[in-house]
Amino acid sequence: MSAAFASSRTNGSEVVKELAFFAVIALLMSVMLLGVETVDRPTGLELAVRWDLVLIAIGATVIGRLGLIFRRENISRLGQAVLITLSAVAVFEMFVRFRELDDRWVSPVFLDMVFSSVVSTIVGIAFVAIIFATAYFTMKDKTSADVEESAKLSSKIQLAYRSNTKKIGLIGIIFFIIFPFIFGEDRSAIDLATLVMIYIMLGWGLNIVVGLAGLLDLGYVAFYAVGAYSYALLSQNFDLSFWLCLPLAGIFAASFGIILGFPVLRLRGDYLAIVTLGFGEIIRVVLINWYDLTGGPDGISSIERPSFFGLADFSRRVPEGTIGFNELFGMEYSSMHRLIFLYYLILVLALVTNFVTLRLRKLPIGRAWEALREDEIACRSLGINPTNTKLSAFAIGAMFGGFAGAFFATRQGFISPESFTFLESAVILAIVVLGGMGSQIGVVLAAIVMIGFPEMFRELAEYRMLIFGAGIVAIMLWRPRGLLSFRDPTILLNMSQKEKVAGEIK
Amino acid sequence: MDWAYFLQQLINGLTLGAIYGLIAIGYTMVYGIIGMINFAHGEIYMIGAFHSLITFLICQAAGISGILPLTLLLMLFVSMVLTSVYGWGVERVAYRPLRGSFRLAALISAIGMSIFLQNFVQISQGARVKPMQPLVEGGITLMESANFDVQLSYMQIVIIVLTFVLMVVFSLLIAKTSLGRAQRACEQDRTMAGLLGVNVDRTISTTFVMGAALASVAGMMVTLYYGVIDFYIGFLAGVKAFTAAVLGGIGSLPGAMLGGLLIGLIEAFWSGYLTIEYKDVATFGILVLVLIFRPWGLLGKPEVEKV
Numbered sequence: 001m002s003a004a005f006a007s008s009r010t011n012g013s014e015v016v017k018e019l020a021f022f023a024v025i026a027l028l029m030s031v032m033l034l035g036v037e038t039v040d041r042p043t044g045l046e047l048a049v050r051w052d053l054v055l056i057a058i059g060a061t062v063i064g065r066l067g068l069i070f071r072r073e074n075i076s077r078l079g080q081a082v083l084i085t086l087s088a089v090a091v092f093e094m095f096v097r098f099r100e101l102d103d104r105w106v107s108p109v110f111l112d113m114v115f116s117s118v119v120s121t122i123v124g125i126a127f128v129a130i131i132f133a134t135a136y137f138t139m140k141d142k143t144s145a146d147v148e149e150s151a152k153l154s155s156k157i158q159l160a161y162r163s164n165t166k167k168i169g170l171i172g173i174i175f176f177i178i179f180p181f182i183f184g185e186d187r188s189a190i191d192l193a194t195l196v197m198i199y200i201m202l203g204w205g206l207n208i209v210v211g212l213a214g215l216l217d218l219g220y221v222a223f224y225a226v227g228a229y230s231y232a233l234l235s236q237n238f239d240l241s242f243w244l245c246l247p248l249a250g251i252f253a254a255s256f257g258i259i260l261g262f263p264v265l266r267l268r269g270d271y272l273a274i275v276t277l278g279f280g281e282i283i284r285v286v287l288i289n290w291y292d293l294t295g296g297p298d299g300i301s302s303i304e305r306p307s308f309f310g311l312a313d314f315s316r317r318v319p320e321g322t323i324g325f326n327e328l329f330g331m332e333y334s335s336m337h338r339l340i341f342l343y344y345l346i347l348v349l350a351l352v353t354n355f356v357t358l359r360l361r362k363l364p365i366g367r368a369w370e371a372l373r374e375d376e377i378a379c380r381s382l383g384i385n386p387t388n389t390k391l392s393a394f395a396i397g398a399m400f401g402g403f404a405g406a407f408f409a410t411r412q413g414f415i416s417p418e419s420f421t422f423l424e425s426a427v428i429l430a431i432v433v434l435g436g437m438g439s440q441i442g443v444v445l446a447a448i449v450m451i452g453f454p455e456m457f458r459e460l461a462e463y464r465m466l467i468f469g470a471g472i473v474a475i476m477l478w479r480p481r482g483l484l485s486f487r488d489p490t491i492l493l494n495m496s497q498k499e500k501v502a503g504e505i506k
Numbered sequence: 507m508d509w510a511y512f513l514q515q516l517i518n519g520l521t522l523g524a525i526y527g528l529i530a531i532g533y534t535m536v537y538g539i540i541g542m543i544n545f546a547h548g549e550i551y552m553i554g555a556f557h558s559l560i561t562f563l564i565c566q567a568a569g570i571s572g573i574l575p576l577t578l579l580l581m582l583f584v585s586m587v588l589t590s591v592y593g594w595g596v597e598r599v600a601y602r603p604l605r606g607s608f609r610l611a612a613l614i615s616a617i618g619m620s621i622f623l624q625n626f627v628q629i630s631q632g633a634r635v636k637p638m639q640p641l642v643e644g645g646i647t648l649m650e651s652a653n654f655d656v657q658l659s660y661m662q663i664v665i666i667v668l669t670f671v672l673m674v675v676f677s678l679l680i681a682k683t684s685l686g687r688a689q690r691a692c693e694q695d696r697t698m699a700g701l702l703g704v705n706v707d708r709t710i711s712t713t714f715v716m717g718a719a720l721a722s723v724a725g726m727m728v729t730l731y732y733g734v735i736d737f738y739i740g741f742l743a744g745v746k747a748f749t750a751a752v753l754g755g756i757g758s759l760p761g762a763m764l765g766g767l768l769i770g771l772i773e774a775f776w777s778g779y780l781t782i783e784y785k786d787v788a789t790f791g792i793l794v795l796v797l798i799f800r801p802w803g804l805l806g807k808p809e810v811e812k813v
Binding site: 033038040046095098216264266267282286422423429433466469476480 | 543556557559561563564584587588591592594599603604608610613615617618619621622623624625626627629630631636637638639741748749752784786790793794797798801
């Protein structure tokens, strides 16, 4: 078995053996979970058989493996690309076929789907072309000159990216500022942009903890929840306005961070991860069960919407004694005003997060975070108190999570423990890690990829999380250090910009 | 104090603990050998539960479900084999390429794998709760008191005995066979073991396969014991089993079992005497306390910090 993997020469019988091995693996993996479906009937569970899925799974595995062998053994650039594309199409076909089919032996659904309309033809061809091109152009020829060439190229790109971070950031900010002017009347576009912006803010907040201080936090959503619930409860029970509650929510979340962090921050990396996960779950369980305060699983509804800095209101019929936003500025009433205002609000909040992070990185505390991330023992021997330093990162990260939570509550008008599951934490963490830990622009990029794209493909709702999970694995395998790998400290001794890049590529 | 009630909670706790212990072994073995938290292990357990349920339904359709021992053995065997393949596949796809990379990469990849497997089962088998009729019914009444009878069901006996047998078998496997020796060698120093002729890749794969096989047994027992499963059971069970592994001392096999039993007992007594809603909080609370005061667990060895 292992001999087949280690073969560096192509040998017919070994290839056949390897393919047969993977065919058996595919058969064993798919025979029950894919081949048999449990169907709920009034009389109990019954079985429905779907052997077509098993066949496709085996076919996709064998073809894909053959493609990888072609790739590994440098046989044919074109051949491997064709095989890998075929395999991807087969996987796609397999997932479409999960949907109920009357006749399981009909012709490929993929073709029907592709030729059903012009748009889907274009999408289908693009899908195939992208996979083909990726497979074709990423195959490395094994000559060392080529490898060096590509290393040089990627170092050039990195250098260009790094020396222009400020410009890229500025262009990004301008784009986000004028975004509502471009899509002003499109409600769904503004909604989506607001959602992406929330995740960008959460990502930036978590980036302080994970990217700068190197503490893996799997329970970040707990602070988000604390922020959301503190705003909702304060506004409902004490009738406080959003603008007063926003800082309070941040303070509450930060105190939770300190309470939580104090006992656990002595722990090593992955232990810390699990403990934070545990805290996230504890908060959720408490929210569900403390019915008197939090409303339990029903959540809290009709949370007050924010006003225009306490000056004007956004609703159509304004309460006595206040004026409407449209009256204040002498405009026609439009329900879009509130949405656009919310968008700018979260944009400002996110930018504040970013600005604070960038400034903190240049302060002694930020330097201490980065140093602690790189080498804790060295830090301790140099007199940095690791617990306090970590605690400050935890608290500041939590505070921004709390701000985002308060914003979330006021935007949705309804919150329930449902919104604060572990999955949310995983999504936020994935954004930070995929972006390349410590990279601020990477977080933006990753948030757009992870939140924006799946939201656009709402029709594929049932497959969204499946693709999401597979995407995390794929990006990790492809670029383990994130899309924009960018993790070295802000300052280094005796290292010019060029050497820094070269050092990282090694 | 009502002793009958106490005894009943003890029995329930031990049963639950045996299940947690079996899952915890998978975490502890993988952590011991490659030093990563196999976050997808809970999903492997869930897949094991689904495999056993489907095997049972096939047996039922084939008309052999009347012969109970045969059905149970088939369920055990099929689910162990098929789930092991998933354990192998997960390691091969998501962890092996990242082995030399930095620590968090493998953990993130594991989280991605966990989300993927969960949704894969949700889509392929449906999101609804899957009920199953009880196969092993009846039990022994151990003690009769005025208002409460202590029941030890046959199912609980099966679970505890099976767990015990598997524990003995696997301990022998690790202690006596060359495979176990290779595993222990890899645990101490992977490079050195490789230089001395141990096939490191294969040893790590086997570790994953063994962990998955044990988790699938746990999955099958849960299916039989509770009679309902869904695609989401893996997450919580996984976290609790990990807690058990940490509690017992991660990397230690008897520790995992002991930790599992303790977690099961704590959960049973907490729901028996205090509030059932907050039993998960109790588990996580224990985890936090252990990590603060004894991070190396009950049976583990303190880790020496190296520069």
